[in-house]
Amino acid sequence: MLFYFSLIVLPLSLNLFNNNKIKIYLRFLLLFFLFILIGFRHEVGGDFYTYVRGARLANYYASIDDTIITIIYNISYKFLNLGIYGFQLICCFIFLFSLRKFLSKIKYYELG
Secondary structure, rough: OHHHHHHHHHHHOOOOOOOOHHHHHHHHHHHHHHHHHHOOOOOOOOOOOHHHHHOOOOOOOOOOOOOOHHHHHHHHOOOOOOOOHEEEEEEHHHHHHHHHHHHHOOOOOOOO
């Protein structure tokens, strides 16, 4: 539980630093830490193996609505050979990139 508590305290502690270069560096480290934490999750939720099995089939998600998911699965499994973890890393990168863009536009980055 202390680990998850640190995920709340660490971003808020960035306000203690006045130097902008240090803040930017610590923000990058925090996002990198979240990238690793989110991207390498294992057995999260009851449907984890359903996604693994479906992704191995590669055509399981091949519908018109899920085109982007199918592309990410194909990149992860066929080009990078990273399996479900590659899929999670790519989705995590997209999420954290969007989150950083959003947080950089608000006044209190760390609070967001």
